[in-house]
Amino acid sequence: VSENDIHEIRGDATGEIAFASQPKLTFPMQVQRIEPAAEVKDKGNVFIVRCQFQASPENWWRPGMSGVAKLNVGKRTFFWIISHRTIDFLRMYFWW
Numbered sequence: 001v002s003e004n005d006i007h008e009i010r011g012d013a014t015g016e017i018a019f020a021s022q023p024k025l026t027f028p029m030q031v032q033r034i035e036p037a038a039e040v041k042d043k044g045n046v047f048i049v050r051c052q053f054q055a056s057p058e059n060w061w062r063p064g065m066s067g068v069a070k071l072n073v074g075k076r077t078f079f080w081i082i083s084h085r086t087i088d089f090l091r092m093y094f095w096w
Helices: 078-094
Strands: 014-019 027-034 039-041 044-046 049-053 067-071
Antiparallel strands (some): 014 027, 027 049, 039 044
């Protein structure tokens, strides 16, 4: 999870993951641990969020598979969704 978004993740959050090889299938998961130290990746700092699947693994899963995980962080207004990144940028740029 990007350092810009890590403050949104709770330790008991739930979510879903979809693997690139089977994008139509989603699997429920729950956050188990958020690593306290960030790691440097290509596009900035990221925090490792370790999750546990709520069902048993499928036979076709393999180590190193990629996909997209979506974590539930609660409800947000439409205005917040479309504006929060711009507002955060302006706050950092102008220091307010």
